[in-house]
Amino acid sequence: MYSVPPFDEILATAHVVALPMNVKFRGVSLREVMVFCGPAGWAEFSPFVEYDDVESARWLASALEAGWVGHPEAVRDWVPVNATVPAVSADQVPSVLGAFDAVHTVKIKVAEAGQSLGEDVARVSAVRHALPDAKIRIDANGGWDVEQAVQALRALSVFGLEYAEQPVATIAEMAAVRHALNGSVLIAADESVRKATDPLAVARAGAADLLIIKAAPLGGVRRALDIVAEAGLPAVVSSALDSSVGISTGLALAAALPELPYACGLGTVSLMAGDIAVPSLVAVDGGMRPREVVANPELLERFAAPAERRDWWLERLRRCHALL
Incomplete structure (x- = not known):
């Protein structure tokens, strides 16, 4: 296990992007994701928008493990x-x-x-x-x-x-x-x-x-x-x-x-x-x-989500962080 980092520490490097799809997939033509950078590297928090906070909190736990703990040892390189x-x-x-x-x-x-x-x-x-x-x-x-x-x-x-x-x-x-x-x-x-x-x-x-x-x-x-x-x-x-x-x-x-x-x-x-x-x-x-x-950095800026969508994701991050 690891200690959940403070919310402000996650927020400091958080970016919300909207990535266009070449073809609609799962009804999605524009995929919104949040990424942030922890001591172990970049991590992604991207539960689909219809998921509730309890389910989404597991996605946040995964992202925090990736960004603050890192990945376990690999047994294959391909x-x-x-x-x-x-x-x-x-x-x-x-x-x-x-x-x-x-x-x-x-x-x-x-x-x-x-x-x-x-x-x-x-x-x-x-x-x-x-x-x-x-x-x-x-x-x-x-x-x-x-x-x-x-x-x-x-x-x-x-x-x-x-x-x-x-x-x-x-x-x-x-x-x-x-x-x-x-x-x-x-x-x-x-x-x-x-x-x-x-x-x-x-x-x-x-x-x-x-x-x-x-x-x-x-x-x-x-x-x-x-x-x-x-x-x-x-x-x-x-x-x-x-x-x-x-x-x-x-x-x-x-x-x-x-x-x-x-x-x-x-x-x-x-x-x-x-x-x-x-x-x-x-x-x-x-x-x-x-x-x-x-x-x-250039791609984070190019595909940055509109302000209202960023606010939506930051509030979601806050709620899910509280559940951890």
Whole structure:
């Protein structure tokens, strides 16, 4: 554990930026994040705007660990990374993939509100056509019920799925889908881990074959490592649409895991039209090397959020700091 730094110490180096997206992702076309610099380096606090203070405080704990304690020792110096395809139309797939370098693994968003299974099939088919040898995984963000999930995963399995991430919302539903599919598609748990009051419940219930872990929502790299160790399941490290500063924390987590059998979802800076680091932390030849990221003063100024949004984030920081 570490002592929570005083609020004024965090505030002294805090910047709020609004980073434009090349394509809408999770309904976001402009990603707001806060960054600040502690004794151990730059850190990012960027819970999505709809998250409440209790959930957001875990993101702050992660940022303070990164900035005031630093990252644990790495066991690898290279992390394989997947490309990410948002819930775009099939004809947009080539341009989205074109933003990534040497793609060996792709995560595709499915089950988007207002879209059909036919659109999901077309999107996944377009990726498979463009990358016949790549590993493909899908992410439904809990968008299906059990019946829909089983139907969809049976239809999509013809494209050779590495796994399906969070096909349904609850742990009980996850277990039901996994049982119905009987191993034909592996099931990965994301929201059932990072949004749960008990992140180990999914493992105890036998509801998933692997875990998707994110440092910020779990309260930091060290707590995420403990959860993976206790769960006894393979893990994929993912990001939450972070700037390069936030991605560096995800990379530190991936680099510290004793085993890393899957490519990680840390390539989302490639979906952005702006960043705060030079060079940006993006995949080269399908992977990344963990490194310290320093925010660039010119980019912090260029992408600075409007005054009213900065005030909103500073007040949020104050409330979440009080909860720690």
